[in-house]
Amino acid sequence: MANCVEEAPAIVVTKILSYLSWNEKLNATQALPSWKSHLHTSAAWPLVQHGSEGEENVYFVKEKRAHLLICLKIYGKYIRHIDLAFGYNTGRSGLQILNAIANFCPNLLSFRFAPHESPVPHTLPETTLTKSHVLATCSILSNCKHLNEVGIISPIISWSHAAETNLLLGLCCANVAHKITELELFSGSLLDHEGYLKLLREFTGVKKLMVRREKVNNEILLGLVKNGLQEITLYQDEELPLVDAQQLGEKFWNDVLKINSNFKVDLILQYILVIKDSFITNMPLRSLVLDDLVNIVTKGVIDHLVTHYSESLESFTYTNLYLENFESGDSRLPAALVTMVKKCKHLHTLKYGFPLSSTSVLLIAKARKLRELIIPAVEVSYEFDWEIQEDWDDDFRQWLTNNCKSEALLENSVSELLGFEWHLFYEHFNYMTFGRNLCLNL
Template sequence: MASDVSSNRFSMRSIRSSLAASIANPRYGNQRKSLTEELTTGFNQAPKRTLNIQDVKIRSGYSTTNGLSKIKETNKERKRRKWKEMQARKIEDREPSRQSGRRVSWQYLPDLIIEHIFQYLTFRAVLDHMKVSRCLNAIGFKLRSLSFLPTYNLHNIVEFQVVIKRFCMINNIKLPNIEHFSYVFPCDFARKHNEVEIYGTGGQILQNMKDLLECLPGLRDLELKDLQLQGEDAEHALDEVSSVCSHSIRTLKIVNLSRHPFSVLTVSTFFNLRVLVLAPHNLGDDLVESLGDLKKLRNLHIVTNAYTEAIPTPVDYRIWKQMRKKHPRLRVHLINEGKFDREIVMQTLAPVRSIVYDTPFTRCTQASVNLVVEMYKTDIEVYCHKRLPRFSRSRSFHDRADSCYMYLVRQCPYIHTLMIRERLSSSTVLLLAYTGKNLRYLHIRRNAIILKCDWPRSPEWSDEFYSWLKCASRSYDAMEKEVSQILGFRWYLLTDKQFKLTPINLNYQHYYEGFEEGD
């Protein structure tokens, strides 16, 4: 065996030396040619099995020669090991203790033990009342907006409201310069911070907010989102605001004011209201009838988000029919926002001008488009699917939404804004721009375009039109130039970042509906 290995070794050495000699000396050109032909790899057959390889089991992390020398761990193995350790720790935290049979989470400890633990803790994120008071004395009269957004510390929000209220009471003053107030309750606070489950606000938190709103007589925009109130709290949530700001508020947003279906009739006391935003389960027949008396109201946004748990009942179609006659300038917008997959609650015979899906999970289907065309054929002006899609869809023409959008644009002549995030062919973009006579704002993702003319030829198309469609569908530049020619201005496809940042102004009145009186 040793002689065979040595002979093979010397034969390879002889080949290398002969190759080197042929390269250095031109006299060996013929020998070089013959040797290279012999050594050229041929992909004609599989390699022969000349080695007898046996499976040797090695302990992970150690070599066979020295038990102390560790084998280098790859990145894939390291990530998998850390992932398994993390999953094991999660399982240990979730499973009950084997000895006591109880959960070991801290919120189940007795109060005495928790008080003893809190003696050794230092809180850095506690609100400093002295600094807040000094700040209010210095710039309190210059404040124009107050926004309480979801944070990691709900206690600081409540304390800050108490400090502002106390500042106004002690100095016997109010803050008339504040025109915008926003309060968004952190409904997912428990999920993010491993706290006890929270169901909306109410009680002392609600009372502190209502006391603060009494000190803001100059409010024009009020936003109360996801309060999830119940019973009497929801019924009297806006009493203090209506008594102080009934003539000054122009925009009122009260999405998910209550957790269960409840008609917020207090809205009818804001006489100069222009924009009203609320959830569908807070809109009832009696409220829609009272909105007919608000002659300055122009836009009604019916918004459903991920925290809307109640199953709403649509308003009676006869109420909407009376509303059209009583308040012909009212515009209704149906909106779904948040990370959930749910269809919009349609309002029969309502003057719906916009339908917006601000969610990454909803697809454009033929059934939803047919329903929109059937109910709002002569009313719809805006149809949008915002955010990037979080679902996959086939590239086949029959599985895409090209025909749905073409049917929508053909049947709804007043559409001026169309926002599409799903896959489309370049020929569909050209046909949408050509068919939509009033189409002005066309927002389409560049990454969703398929450069192809996959529409079957229609008998209505001439040879010249069909040849133009095929030529303009071959490249992005040609398609953008032709769409620009149709729309009358330079038009571009949007990147994903541009698409996410594109705003849609639903309150803008595109068509002339008469002279608008000032305030």
Template sequence: MVEDNEFGWQSLPDVLLEDIFGLLSIKEKHIASQVCKHWFHIFYSSKVWAIFVLNDETLTKRKYNYYLGYERTLDHYRTQIFLNRVGHQLKKIIIKPMVNFFNLYEFMKILSYFAEFYDQNPLRKVNTFDFTFSCHQLLERDGNQETVFGTGGKLLQSLMRLLRNLKGLLYLSLRDLLLEPSEAQYLLDDVAINCCQTLKSLTLLNCSKILYPILHVGVFLNLKNLVISPQHLSDDIVVMLSDTKLQDLWIVQNKYTEYCQPISSKTWRSVSKHNPLMRIHLVVTGKVNSEIVWQESESVKSVIYDSPIFSMKSESLFIITSMYSSNLEHLAFHGLPRYHMSNKFSQRADTSLVLLSQMCPNLKTLIIRELISTATLLVIITSAQQLTQFIVRKNAIIKRFDWKQQTDWSDHYYQWIKYNSTSYERTFDEISKIMGKKWLPLTDDEFKRIHPNNRF
């Protein structure tokens, strides 16, 4: 007879236990290690400590402040023990936005000391560093102006010192530093020296407060993926990128993005000749209502809106159709809308969406969150021949036949749309037949889980 404990949690394969331990915090990992000898052995597995996430509570202790009460301060002893035990196993370091800047400064300083103390750098295995700064905003009451404060000073020095010791980086992300131009020009000096031939992915979002091109991005010869704010680009930088092996260029705008001029069409034409494989993706993310900085390039493959307050305008769709029709592959509107939408056909963007689907022969992905009729869905699915991913909100679909017969429509096609658009079930079945797979719209809970890319 087989005992029950042979099929318990303690008998899970090591691979599964390592994945489970990897999802736990440091405290939770320590508690789980006390369950049994097997779990204690897994606790010291290198895979368990490959990813380290720093936030306001990591490696801290509560300490009473006479003026502020209890607050969390970095526990230097625990940090030292942690680094001595598992510091050499770290492969990915993620620093989340932190309120306590002193804890952030102290941790990066200790981590740099740890790397510099040994002859053989214990952080040589770290291939990913993801840093996001918590920007502080101050509203001036008299002038009613908002001032945004980024990093700098000692905190910037500790960050650059840490980057100097991370010599095996393959993936680097720096977000919302909001530096002065005099500080931003030296930000990537050591990274360029150490990783000019190894870095594969680079993310630079709002590293300066104002328009400031960062020339360092052009020296990473084997860079495959670049995510950058438009204020860090210039014609010269784009020309430099054409001489690299860059495959995907993501130009991302958010609430800290300054107004920027697009790259000249002449420069984009030159880039297309030198690096025809480069793919350009235009993205707006965050709670912003500003339009995309349109780039006159035939290499634009994606246009992505991830702003809950930005409505889908017919003017924007016409621009996309006229500028990128030959190569556009992805058009997406992510997130649940936070604005009023009219259900009148004349005030919706149905005709613009249909025109876009007809004029973009390479369109593969279309994600819509606005109100749209069942008749429009049928017209789109029959017009976009290459469409493989068609995502629509269930609560945004109107059961309605609101199209007049077009000159290029046959009577049979017109009657087909008219008959099937008067029923949700028939509409979904016809879309499923055309796509060759079961198709259903998404609920709002399912729709909001779809995110373009976590790098933003």
């Protein structure tokens, strides 16, 4: 049997290797030395991905980084795509990996780099990049001539520290800022930064941007859109001064949509007061996250969202950790949610962290075949609490009555409606739990 495996056709071996992670490839070729020659082709290396260091012991991370370094030096010329994230101090081993990419991966097409996978504020002095790290990152963009996609994800940057340790400034000074196509700047990327982030003007190739709301104005953002920006995630966790709040208004979004009618906005609002006026009527809102607001979202706000974003809204998240005294919220909200799911024709994701009856959950699932429906088990009450609606026939009313009585009945019914096995959520619920594409990992 071992001989059969070792003597498998090259096309089969290469295909198998392509499905393995980089370290699994190395392990496989140690067990099957005859497979080693099949690693000398780009088909075996569709993606080199290194991350999730925070889930591992630091001593194993050190060893894993050493193996990655060897891998890059031996097979770098065959690698086309690299996704690199450090969960511990980048340090010397991280620097060696960055230099190896710059020197041994000349055919790289895409590079995504998260210098601080899970940054912790009190470790700031240890986690900020050094001058050498900045130079090595710039070298990758300079040396790899075929790069067409580059993402810089959530670097920790203190703008009061030396400019030579500032990755954004370094990219501009090295004349490679235009190569960045994805830029994610969470709060830790803007420590001690004052005013608008005018430096963004240098990133003329960026297609996807995440930034704090108060760091961009009409001029900066419109310039980026003219250069090809396709989507933006705006994060806001404090009330804006009037001069900032007046930016990105109705006329601005009209101008944006004239340039790019398919432009998308993801909005994350936290720790602030939210009212109808918080949502500009013609903003092309794709995703909305409301987390730990200082007030309760009312039916009027939900209705406003439905009225103005029914053609664009794809994902809605409303969670809460601190407002225990108001956790019941607006009693009309469950009905408003059902209306939202019915009328927002592109909505595929709903995450809701407030009390909700099992009947409401059934009605939501019945209204649309969502791809993702996240409801914490602790928030669900098993009751039939809706008034009979005119469009409910006897069979539907009986179906609701029968299936709202227990967790098992509810989960089975929702699973049938959505077309996949669905369960209530039992972990600690907050918006950061549900995917990096819509959060800032604060």
